[in-house]
Structure formats: C-alpha cells, structure tokens
Amino acid sequence: MDWEGAQPWHSPFWGSIRGHSPADGWGNIHHGLQKIHRKKQQGGSVSLRGFTPRNGPRNRWGIHDAERCPQRLRNRGNLLESCGECDHVLRPWPALGRILHVYKEPTPWGITGGRGMKWVKTHHSALSPLRRFKKPVEVSLPKLYRNRKGFVYVHVPFCLNNCRFCILYREKPSVPLDSYVNAVKRELQRFKSFKAKVVYFGGGTPTLLSGEQLGEIIDSIRGKSRPKEITVETTVREFTREKAEELVSLGVNRVSFGIQTFNEKKRLFLGRKSGLDEIIKKIELAREHFIVSIDLLYDLPYGNTLIDDIRTAIELGVDGLSIYPLEHTGYTKDYPHPSVEENERDFLKAYEILRENGYGHINMNHFTSGKDEFLYSRVFTRPWIPLLGIGCGAGGHVDFYQTFHPPGVRAYIQNPYRVMIFASESFEVERFLSGLFEGELELGECGLEEFPSLKLAIEKGWGVFDGNGFRLTPRGLFWANTLAYMMCLDYLRNRFCEFSSSSLKTESGEVV
Ligand code: SF4
Structure with missing residues (x-):
C-alpha cells in the first residue's frame, strides 16, 4: 500500500477509535478523519493551520507561547485546528500528533505536518510508540533470572545537587544511607544464582555511599561471578583521592563523570558546582586508576559549546565520551536554544574531530579511544541480554519482560520486592530495531x-x-x-x- 491509496481506515488508530462518540476525544479524531476524507473526495484541500502564528502570544524571548495560545484554548485540543506553531493541541493523542510532525511528506491521510521533521532525541522516546504493547503481568522474577548471566544496574537515588536540566530520579538523602544499602542487599538475596558480567552504579550520585557501603553491595552481587566491568557514576566534587583508593580496592575499573560542559558560565547556568580547575585535577586523578568516561551535552540554552568541550576532553585524554542532546524540560525549555540544523552541524564536526584523534563510535552516543569498551551500553543495543535492575527507581529486562521499581525511597526500604513487571508483545521489533x-x-x-x-x-x-x-x-x-x-x-x-x-x-x- 502506498501513501496515495491510503484511506482513513488504514490508520493504526482506526480499530481503537471505532465505536466512540463525538463527545469524547477519540470520537473527535474519528469524525475529524471522516471530515478530511470527505473533503479530499470532493477535491478540496485540508490544512492544519487555522490562524497566523504572528497573532499568537510570545514569551520574553520572542518564542511562541503555547500555554497562552488562544487557538489552543478556543479549540480545547481539537486536532483539526492547530495554530501551526505550537503542538500542544496535539498532546492528548501524542502518537497521532507525532505522525503529523515526523513526516515532512504527506501522512496516510494527506495532511502535512505543521513544523516539518521532528527530532527525536533519546532511545526511550524513539521506542515510545511501542508502549501500547506492554501489559502488566504477575510472574516470579527470581525464577526468570535463575541461573542466567547478564548485566546488573544498581540505582542510588541520592543527590545533593539540583541541576536545572536533570530528569533523573533522585532525592536529597532523608533516610540513613545504611538502611537503603540493607534494602538493596535484601533484594539481591533473591537473585543469588544470577551471574553478573557487567555492573553499573547509576544515580543520583552513587559516590555519596561510603566505600564500605558500596563494598557490601558489590560483595552481594559478586557471589560466584567475576564481573568484567564495574562502573560507578560520580560527580566531580564527590570524587576524592580516598574515594578513588576505596573504589580500586573494591574492584571498580571504570568511572563516569557527568561533566556536561567545560564552559564555566554554562556550568553555572546548568547548576553544576565544580569549576574547571577542579574538573581537570579530578580527571587526572581518575586516569591514574580507572578507565575514564565523561558525559557531554549539546542543544544547550544560548548555544552549544560542544566543539570546544570535545577538544578539551581529548587534551585531558579521557577514554570514552558520551554525547547527548539535552532533553528540554522544566527550567531549560523556556530559553532559546540552537536550531536542529545547528545541532546537526556541531554533532558532525564533533564526529570529525573525534575520528581525527583516533576515537571511534560504539553506538550513536558513545565514542571511545579503544580502551573503553563500555560493555554496559549494550543494555539498549542488545536487549536480549538480561539486565537485573536493583534499587528504588531502577529498570531492568529479561526475555520479553520489563521491570520497573516505583520511586519512593521509604517505601523501597520497607519492601524492596515491590516491582512492576510488564510483558512486551513488541519485543521482537525492539530487538530488530536495537541494531x-x-x-x-x-x-x-x-x-x-x-x-x-x-x-x-x-x-x-x-x-x-x-x-x-x-x-x-x-x-x-x-x-x-x-x-x-x-x-x-x-x-x-x-x-x-x-x-x-x-x-x-x-x-x-x-x-x-
Ligand atoms: S548531579 Fe546528576 S543526579 Fe544530581 S541533579 Fe545533577 S544531573 Fe541530576
């Protein structure tokens, strides 16, 4: 079937919207599609644009203010009349709205998206249309992981910072850290026969735990297995010489710093605490003992510093670099940021510089000098390898099951076995796309x-x-x-x- 011959009932949503009345949301889409189809049959053209964006309200940066958009308020989310500049009107039906925005070409219904190609930034968002195929189920997790081998992710949800861009689950420490460590150990008791090949401590800031506390968790994970890679995420401030020595004695061989940018003004704006001198000292210290990886961000408010950051990182001799576009939420979404074209140009330039300096990519975000294998990154490029998620807010997967620990440290300490399990009907597609x-x-x-x-x-x-x-x-x-x-x-x-x-x-x- 080509786009030309498509009819409204070829829509993936047609089956799910039949039988709804115009009074509810799905019914509106149903009638909207009928209206478009009738109009097309009569030879008329259909446009999403109902008014000139120039008339719309602007915020202090001159950007269209979707929250106050009169078109949006007047139509109360009616799909057929968008102001052409904000996509909030399409929010109640995100997947359908995205179809209109992703394709520059006509969609199956002959409608062209208002803003052209949409840039999807993370692999979580990339696979989001498949969420509808996940169903909650009740199965025994210890049985699923019994005698298997794979990755272990431990979430340490404590952090003293409040970075403006942070979308990770974290809390200020409000309970004794020992009680959290004990809960993690209780949870690990259920998976004694699982052999950990790769261990990753993420957060939050895992280095807020003492060497002794981290050691207790690592001992519980190790059991019979010999992990090839143990990574600990850390902030610059929490990484001290004593901490480095403790980590070495525990068998940790890789540390990951969330640098984001070396530019001091940008760091201040983003809420990062350490200055450039401290960063340089800590990276040099880490290189004495570990494989060192850093995270860098682009698509930053007021412009990118990616090229300079990449050059600094290469000078410092880091072994691995993860380069991510910033997900704009909360504070950062209201500030002007580079266009998609500028971001693409900076990414390509960064790619070129990295290649010239002997760095190759192991996935679309991570570059390595060859020393950093970053085995843990395979959790999303090879989803058939079991991932055991441990700790409050951690996620995992095994076969076509996905697991998720609900947030809330106190509830986790009371009952660390509370895990939501979903069976994914689209696992084979995810497996196929992971390449x-x-x-x-x-x-x-x-x-x-x-x-x-x-x-x-x-x-x-x-x-x-x-x-x-x-x-x-x-x-x-x-x-x-x-x-x-x-x-x-x-x-x-x-x-x-x-x-x-x-x-x-x-x-x-x-x-x-
Ligand atoms: S240090 Fe890391 S976890 Fe803490 S707020 Fe900043 S980005 Fe989030």
Whole structure:
C-alpha cells in the first residue's frame, strides 16, 4: 500500500477509535478523519493551520507561547485546528500528533505536518510508540533470572545537587544511607544464582555511599561471578583521592563523570558546582586508576559549546565520551536554544574531530579511544541480554519482560520486592530495531517496502543499503533515534493495516 491509496481506515488508530462518540476525544479524531476524507473526495484541500502564528502570544524571548495560545484554548485540543506553531493541541493523542510532525511528506491521510521533521532525541522516546504493547503481568522474577548471566544496574537515588536540566530520579538523602544499602542487599538475596558480567552504579550520585557501603553491595552481587566491568557514576566534587583508593580496592575499573560542559558560565547556568580547575585535577586523578568516561551535552540554552568541550576532553585524554542532546524540560525549555540544523552541524564536526584523534563510535552516543569498551551500553543495543535492575527507581529486562521499581525511597526500604513487571508483545521489533542504535540494521527477511522510513533515510543521506543491511552514516547517527521512531510508526501501520484488511473480509474471503 502506498501513501496515495491510503484511506482513513488504514490508520493504526482506526480499530481503537471505532465505536466512540463525538463527545469524547477519540470520537473527535474519528469524525475529524471522516471530515478530511470527505473533503479530499470532493477535491478540496485540508490544512492544519487555522490562524497566523504572528497573532499568537510570545514569551520574553520572542518564542511562541503555547500555554497562552488562544487557538489552543478556543479549540480545547481539537486536532483539526492547530495554530501551526505550537503542538500542544496535539498532546492528548501524542502518537497521532507525532505522525503529523515526523513526516515532512504527506501522512496516510494527506495532511502535512505543521513544523516539518521532528527530532527525536533519546532511545526511550524513539521506542515510545511501542508502549501500547506492554501489559502488566504477575510472574516470579527470581525464577526468570535463575541461573542466567547478564548485566546488573544498581540505582542510588541520592543527590545533593539540583541541576536545572536533570530528569533523573533522585532525592536529597532523608533516610540513613545504611538502611537503603540493607534494602538493596535484601533484594539481591533473591537473585543469588544470577551471574553478573557487567555492573553499573547509576544515580543520583552513587559516590555519596561510603566505600564500605558500596563494598557490601558489590560483595552481594559478586557471589560466584567475576564481573568484567564495574562502573560507578560520580560527580566531580564527590570524587576524592580516598574515594578513588576505596573504589580500586573494591574492584571498580571504570568511572563516569557527568561533566556536561567545560564552559564555566554554562556550568553555572546548568547548576553544576565544580569549576574547571577542579574538573581537570579530578580527571587526572581518575586516569591514574580507572578507565575514564565523561558525559557531554549539546542543544544547550544560548548555544552549544560542544566543539570546544570535545577538544578539551581529548587534551585531558579521557577514554570514552558520551554525547547527548539535552532533553528540554522544566527550567531549560523556556530559553532559546540552537536550531536542529545547528545541532546537526556541531554533532558532525564533533564526529570529525573525534575520528581525527583516533576515537571511534560504539553506538550513536558513545565514542571511545579503544580502551573503553563500555560493555554496559549494550543494555539498549542488545536487549536480549538480561539486565537485573536493583534499587528504588531502577529498570531492568529479561526475555520479553520489563521491570520497573516505583520511586519512593521509604517505601523501597520497607519492601524492596515491590516491582512492576510488564510483558512486551513488541519485543521482537525492539530487538530488530536495537541494531540501529549501534549503527547497523540487519534487515533479514524484511524488505524496504515494509519500512518506507528507510527509503526516506537513504534519500536524506542518513544511511546506505548494501543488499543485506542498512548502515548509518555520521548524519544517520545524529538522526538514529528519529529513524527508529519512524520505523516504529511503520510497524504500527503495517500491523494495523493487516488487521483492518483482514477484518474487512467476508466469510467467503472477499475483501469489501
Ligand atoms: S548531579 Fe546528576 S543526579 Fe544530581 S541533579 Fe545533577 S544531573 Fe541530576
């Protein structure tokens, strides 16, 4: 089926919106699609734009203020009338709204998105259209992990900072840290036969725990296994010479600093505490004992400093660099930030500098000098390897089950066995798409016809097709999450179109 021949009932949402009345949200979409279809049949054109953006309210930076947009308020979220500048009107139905925004080309209904290509920044958002296939289930977790081997993630949700950009789950320490460590050990008791190959302490700030406390957790994880990589995340301030020596004695061999940027003004704005001199000293100290990796951010308010940051990182001799675009939430979303084109240009320049200095990529975010294998990054590029998530706010997966510990330190201390478990019906698709995050997609039996987004990606220079598989170019690494998102939408379309056409068959097999 091509886009031209598409009808409203080919929509992945058609099955789910039939039977709703115009009085509810889904009913509005249903009637909206009918209206578009009728208008198209009569030869008319359909536009999403109902008013000129110039008329809309602006905030102090001259940016359209979606919260006060009169069009949005007047239409109370009606999908068919967008001001063309804010996408809040589409929020009640995010996936449908995104279809309109992701494709520059006409969508199956012949509507063109208001703002062109949408940039999807994280792999969590990239796979978000598949969330609908996750169902809560009740199964025995210890049984699922019994005698398996894989990764262990321990979440330490305590932090003394309050960085403006932070979207991680963390709390100010309000309980004795010993009681949290004891709860973690109680939880680990259930997984004694699980062999940990890779261990990662994330947070929060795991180095707020003393060497003794970290040691107790590592001993409980180790059991019979010999982890090849043990990573501890840390802030610059919490990483001292004593802490480094304690970590060495515990067998930790990799530390990850959340630097974000070396630019002092930007650091101050983002709420980071340490200055440049302290950072340089701590990285030099860490390099004496560990493989050192740092996180850097781009798409920062008031412009990027990525190129300078990359040069500084190379001078300091770090072994690994993770480069992420900032997710704009809370404080940072109101400040002007670079356009997608500027971000793409900076990313490509950074890629070039890193290549010239002997750094290669192991996934779309992480670059290594060769010394840093960053085995833990395989949790999202190889989802078939079991990940045991431990601690309040931690996530994990095993086979097609995903686990999530609800936030709340006090509740966790009382009952560390409280875990939400979801069975994912779309696990095979996630497994298939995960190759994209490492830069190569094996298409196997799938053809380009099933994923029109891949054709679009080849046209845009994001990747090349060599008969067996699809390889991302450096530009493609920048757009990898967006492409994965578009392929999820292709999957939804294929799957629900099949459903629609089979449901239209009569008993004699004729399609009506
Ligand atoms: S130090 Fe890390 S965990 Fe703490 S607020 Fe900043 S980014 Fe978040």
